[in-house]
Amino acid sequence: MTALPTQPGQLRPLDHATGRTKSRALRRCRETLITASLIICGLFSILTTFAIIGVLLEETRRFFTMPDVSMREFFLTATWQPLLGAEKHFGIWPLVCGTMLVTGVAALLALPLGLITAIYLSEYAPERLRGFLKPVLEILAGIPTVVYGFFALTVITPTLQRAGVAVDSYNALSAGLAVGIMTLPIVCSLSEDALRAVPRTLREGAFACGGTRLDVSLRVVLPAALSGVIASFLLAIARSIGETMIVALAAGGLAQLTLDPRDQVQTMTGYMVQIFLGDASAAGVEYRSSYAVAFMLFAMTLVVTLVGYRIMKRFREEYQ
Amino acid sequence: MNAAVGVQPGRSKPLWRRRLADKVFVMVCVAAAAASVLILLLLLGSIVRQGWTYLTWDFLNNFPSRTAASAGIKAALWGSVWLCAVCMMLAVPIGVATAILLEEYAPKSRVARRLHSFIQLNIRNLAGVPSIVYGIIGLTVFVRCFGVLGNPNQYDQLVRVHTTGGLVAEGTLIEDQPASVILDVTSVQGAEQAAGMPWPSGLEINLALAQGDASSLARAAPGDEITIGLLRDYNLPLELSFALVPTPDSNATPLLTVKGTLKEVRAGRLLLDRPVGGRIEIPSTDLLTREALAVRAHEFRLASGEVIRADSIAASGDDEITLSRGRASARAIRRDQIVEYRPIGPLAVGREDSFFYLRIPLGGSVLAGALTLMLVILPVVIISSQEALRAVPRSLREGAFAAGATRWQVVSRMVLPSAIPGIMTGVILAMSRAIGEAAPLLVVGGFLFITFTPVNVMSDFAAMPLQIYQWASRPQPEFYSVAASGIIVLLTVLLAFNAAAILIRQKFQKHTR
Structure with a gap:
């Protein structure tokens, strides 16, 4: 609050304008109240983070204190068999492997395609084509993931089978391709933002040196925007790791350690869906195991996201 | 990372090659x-082609059904509307x-600056x-409230098991003790093929979701008794048949069919909250679920002075009742030991069918779903609102401050x-994210076979993406078409949202220019 001298007869503009006069103390009090409530709303997001970490840590701790479960088995063995058979096995690696397989396929599709489209949109495409392509990508970005899952199950897998690829009806390949399509708009729009942020002068200088458009795009603009591009890659990868509905529909439910994308795999998210759909009772060890898996998932995405933002921040070239 | 490093003289290839590379690259780009x-x-195209056949007025107006032809999206559509609005x-x-x-x-202060950057x-x-x-x-947090306030699903999971002989058992299902149903097997078909198959998740046995594993079912022979765990059961008919279908795209003939007659509901695992007879007056189940002062827990004071709180009460004999609480093991108490009974309530406000009904813990309700969706979209809302606020010119603020505001x-x-047009655009986009989210709702609410639209924020809900997932994960291929019809409805809603966002954006842009 600015300290205006309050002499009688002096106008206090806003109060005057609304025809209401309020005492200064009242205004100050209201101002403090509003600031306090804004701060409370702001703290809500921090509370959410603490809730996530607290709940996951506590439930994971409870999981590891249960009989037949050990941290050693969880991290050092590779059999994930919580529901079937007499003996239960909790070795996380088949789930991590399934997740990485799907993410890998998705990255192979989305990263190059997204980057090329971004370069095209930023450096080559005429304005009218841009005006057409951007909405297409926005629509792709807005389609719910369950729709992509359905697409993978009923279009991608049969198409692959018809094309002679020996895939199961549930497989990592088509799930990965669908996840790739889903993350394509993320890579594309974030990379394009990074490329467009490169100042014109850099491009003009390169053209003046006799560079073709390809030289300018790949050797000048792309290196200058590299931090943003890599950050967009990492964010897309984080999204792929956490993607749930596509893999629940199209990747299958068999947790196995495989690197062949034609096999069916179970991802971390897919396992959680299986548990919460009612395959396990609420206090059982299988149920608790989903919290441990969620913790692993949260940690993985958090690391990837943090590294992404760190790269964006540290290696960003500031052009003023 | 020097930006100009790429254009070094002496390293460049001949011009025609560079031009050719440029042309090739353009082609790659266009591709x-x-x-x-x-x-x-x-x-x-594929979704419209698959979903066209079932997309009729009836589809919008029907509740989910066991047959593809009469399945509808009404409950899911209204569930999504409720969720989205509350969210x-x-x-x-x-x-x-x-x-x-x-x-x-x-x-202003250093602490505040720290806080700001941390929140960001x-x-x-x-x-x-x-x-x-x-x-x-x-x-x-929302559904269970950390489990400190008792079992939220106690009344949601009121189990009634019927046979042709009449009511066998009624009670609430404590989650960690799924009721078991014992079946007298009359026929088993196709056991050899099914022996190694994993039990598919979400398998439907009439209205019940069952768990178990295929091998024990496949080993069953006529005359055997087998036990099937039931999670949510509403009305179990006399004859059950299990169909184990390997993959959705194989034809619909089941690999394994086990038929049998219901023999008994295993005592002790299905906890009754309606004790049989006795001297202590304990409210009936109807009262528990219908009245405003819903009883959440029961407190018993014993002659020894000990006080026991129980979530559920089961009659385990003529003069004994079994009290159990949460995961703690059940404890049998003689009726004559009890000196005082007190129903503990209410963390509920209003009648269950009134529009302002509220209770804690929230259970798998619309409110719990909306709160969870809120967590999902809150970052989106914040970031887009920040951008909208940042777009407001500084001069506007400075002018107002100068005027003493x-x-x-x-x-x-x-x-x-x-900033409101920008904020609204962001909010609408966040809403379209919320309406398409399935995963968090699946954890919070699960699949329910819901044939009603929500009446208040405590109702159970269905949601469009969940319903689509359910249809798409069913083994019968005709349900794929139903799923596609559901997707068309969902995408139409999203399209309307996006159109609204675009309109607002355009109007806003005209306004400022």
Whole structure:
């Protein structure tokens, strides 16, 4: 609050304008109240983070204190068999492997395609084509993931089978391709933002040196925007790791350690869906195991996201 | 990372080669851009082609059904509308307030500056958290309230098992003790093929979701008794048949069919909350579920002075009742030991069928689902509102401050009005994210066979993406078409949202120019 001298007869503009006069103390009090409530709303997001970490840590701790479960088995063995058979096995690696397989396929599709489209949109495409392509990508970005899952199950897998690829009806390949399509708009729009942020002068200088458009795009603009591009890659990868509905529909439910994308795999998210759909009772060890898996998932995405933002921040070239 | 490093003299290739490379690259680019357009066309085309047949007025007006022809999306559509509306009422105030705090209330002290940058970083990280993790948090915090307030699903899971002989058992299902049903097997078909198959998740046995594993079923022979765990059971008919179908695309003939007659509901695992006879008056189940003062727990004072709280009561004999609480093991008490009985309530307000009914813990209700969705979209709302606020020119604020306005006056009368179109666009986009989210709702609410639309925020809900997932994961191929019809409805709603966002954006742009 600015300290205006309050002499009688002096106008206090806003109060005057609304025809209401309020005492200064009242205004100050209201101002403090509003600031306090804004701060409370702001703290809500921090509370959410603490809730996530607290709940996951506590439930994971409870999981590891249960009989037949050990941290050693969880991290050092590779059999994930919580529901079937007499003996239960909790070795996380088949789930991590399934997740990485799907993410890998998705990255192979989305990263190059997204980057090329971004370069095209930023450096080559005429304005009218841009005006057409951007909405297409926005629509792709807005389609719910369950729709992509359905697409993978009923279009991608049969198409692959018809094309002679020996895939199961549930497989990592088509799930990965669908996840790739889903993350394509993320890579594309974030990379394009990074490329467009490169100042014109850099491009003009390169053209003046006799560079073709390809030289300018790949050797000048792309290196200058590299931090943003890599950050967009990492964010897309984080999204792929956490993607749930596509893999629940199209990747299958068999947790196995495989690197062949034609096999069916179970991802971390897919396992959680299986548990919460009612395959396990609420206090059982299988149920608790989903919290441990969620913790692993949260940690993985958090690391990837943090590294992404760190790269964006540290290696960003500031052009003023 | 020197930007100019690429154009070094002496290393460059001949001009014609560079020009050729440029042309080739343009072609690659066009192909890549065309690919995304093609993918979109293929996706929309295949869905319209598959979903066209079932897309009728009846589809919008029917509740889910066991046959594809009469299945409808009404419950899911209204469930999504409720979820979205409640979610917005929660997310918009909190999100916009956080954005205002971050953008308009610049920190003065060092502590405040720390707090600001921490909140900012935190919001970015929250935006990257997978939505299923939010679902788990919602389940623990909202649905169960950390389990400290008793079992929320106690009344949701009122189990009635009927046979042709009449009512066999009725009671609430304690979650960690799923009721078991014992079946007298009369016939088994196709056991050899099914021996090694995993039990598919979400298998339907009439209205019940069963768990078990295929090998024990496959080993069953006529005359055997087998035990099937039941999670949610509403009306179990006399004869059950199990169909184990390997994959959705194989034809619909089941590999394994086990038929049998219901023999008994295993005592002790299905906890009754309606004791049989006795001297202590304990409210009937109807009263428990219908009345405003819903009983959540029961407290018993014993002759020894000990006080026992129980979530559920079961009669385990003529003069004994079994009290159990949560995961703690059940304990049998003789009736004559009890000196005082007190039903403990209520953490509920209003009647269950009134529009303002509220209870804690929330259970798998619309409110729990909306709160969870709020966590998912809050970062989106905050970030887009921040951008909208940032787009308001500084001069506007400076002018108002110069005129002696307080911070809140500047925000509420100058900044917010000019930022509202931008905020609304962001909110609508966040809403379209919320309406398409399935994973967190699946954790919070699960699949329910719901044939009603919500009446208040405590109702159980169905949601469009959940319903689509359920249809798409069914083995019968005709349900794929139903799923596609559901997707068309969902995409139409999303399209309407996006159109609204675009209209607002355009109107706003005209307004400022």
